[in-house]
Amino acid sequence: QVQLVQSGAEVKKPGASVKVSCKASGYTFTTYYMHWVRQAPGQGLEWMGIINPTGGGTTYGEKFQGRVTMTRDTSTSTVYMELNSLRSEDTAVYYCAIYYGGNSAFDYWGQGTLVTVSS
């Protein structure tokens, strides 16, 4: 079965960087683009960007341009999302998700990774 398993919670200081991983299993890793979505405490969902696991090409949301880097390791079927220059407003749960069914809907999600930015 399709599974997306993310790395554990992180606590970072303002100005630092965080790297969150998302390990995929149960399907051919290179078939489906991986998206990242975040959710600040008590807030809604915000799309961050997308990575093509085949060639590594990325597209980032305008808000995150210059601060986010998404990479992948095909040997371990893992995608990474690194966010730099962290500020308190980046405190959020970060999710990876895919459109598995070919219907442009997020049918599989990771369990989420809480990133807390605090001095």
Added chain:
Amino acid sequence: DTVLTQTPLSSPVTLGQPASISCRSSQSLVHSDGNTYLSWLQQRPGQPPRLLIYKISNRFSGVPDRFSGSGAGTDFTLKISRVEAEDVGIYYCMQATQFPPTFGGGTKVEIK
């Protein structure tokens, strides 16, 4: 970016009664391929979102038939025919017709 506006913000419902959530888009969600990529997600407390409905009205695998979606163009609705206790949570509409994908602000369904 395409803005999705959900109403109401909160919906207190009596168990066994229906609930309805509206999602209005700032532009048409009809894709050039003829499909409309509007989906609905449910998020229970402490859980990641879960897909309920895709392409306006198609229930995802395992979703109870009390959930239904309808609409066209810029106006969409999610209905729960008879709310059960396990339906408590926040519901989001999401569009993937226009890039980037965007989400509605969410509607909280709670038991009265």
